[in-house]
Amino acid sequence: MTQPAPRPNLAISAYRQLKRDIIRGVYAPGEKLLMSRLKARYDLGVGPVREALSQLVGEHLVTAVSQRGYRVAAMSEQELNDIYDARAHLEGLMLELAIARGGDEWEADILAKLHTLAKVVEVHNADEMLDVWDARHKAFHHAIVAGCQSPHLLRVRESLFDQAERYRHLWLCETVFSEAALEAKRREHAALVDAILARDSERACERMREHLMTPVPIIREALVARGIV
Amino acid sequence: MTQPAPRPNLAISAYRQLKRDIIRGVYAPGEKLLMSRLKARYDLGVGPVREALSQLVGEHLVTAVSQRGYRVAAMSEQELNDIYDARAHLEGLMLELAIARGGDEWEADILAKLHTLAKVVEVHNADEMLDVWDARHKAFHHAIVAGCQSPHLLRVRESLFDQAERYRHLWLCETVFSEAALEAKRREHAALVDAILARDSERACERMREHLMTPVPIIREALVARGIV
DNA sequence: GAATAAAAAAATATCTACATTTTTTTATTA
């Protein structure tokens, strides 16, 4: 049924690599993205690179000034606060809708993803640990909000998520390798799922908003420690 | 203080024209956007056109399939419902935050924009009437949600707005030229502002959600009438 | 003869290399 994914063109792979590198912090916030450097790094012509940059401008990960090229979007404590605040409120809203609209398989899917997340232990390699935990954590949160059944709200959430990714990455590094932090997260998730399954909208949304805001102070410190702000 | 707007390059003006044409319905939903036609229509080379299309893909107004070019994003009754539902809930949330966070000048600005909107009468030309009323109507609604003071929520709202524009344009044509419809809108706006100034969050949000959903049946009919769905 | 499959042709999308314009840097002069 599904179309066999067409072989991506160079612009698409340039887009993926560039986005990944920006999120991972390969380029510093505000850094100028020289066409010549990008061409060399990804071994592509200017066309594909330019198209990739155009799309990233649309996602606000890159800024452009006509005739003066492109830069990685800046990071700031102010933006950190605003993104996380916006996300917390948006996901609170989506959870409220999900509790009103979600059915049995919605609940079941949340439990399934919670279980999978709790089982991330057998991994040894540090990088792999980070990737696996992050992927499952994302899947868990996605399962919760997916219950709102609105493709457009889900899309809007994803765009906020993408913009938060650079900040989230700092938090992940602090969290994934601390057993205490992971345990705290486990407890928050359990309490959240508890309220959701009880269909207690008020309590669930409050816990969701709190849960989403906990990384902020940690990230703020990491930003300072790395001299980003 | 403000930078003198740099002269836009061809990609930027291609982007603006293309976006405008898509919103205004120059291209049918789902229509293939031939590179050769676009080049001819806007009198540009492939480079700038491709960059503009890439950005529109990021805004979900255009879809792309690798090696098979670009198409105008489809329109459907389902999407109409979802966009308006998502917007109603999002703007309800933003209004709630605005009532909690907005100060005196927020209230004053809403009143100012309401007044300006009420004064759209001296225009005779039909097209100009539509443009002026729409611009002031937008300004009014923007003034309301701006009180939430979150740049990211405002940006997310704008992206939903852009995606709704094609549907909104159908509604505008039905509304702006009907004195009865305009009068109904005037009353809804007055009731909304009333609840906002009373800082009655619950009532204001309810009225906002209702107000934002009223166009849906009208647009649905217009979609059918024009054979779009 | 109708339906299917294979091959060729046309249309289209994509990419690169080069030319042009603009901005930034460096050097020069008052």
Place this chain on the structure above:
DNA sequence: TAATAAAAAAATGTAGATATTTTTTTATTC
């Protein structure tokens, strides 16, 4: 030092070459 001019670097744009998809034509099978 400030202003100007020259040089270098960078961004932008165009045209043509290449690769892919779609359509048309031709051949084959039932």
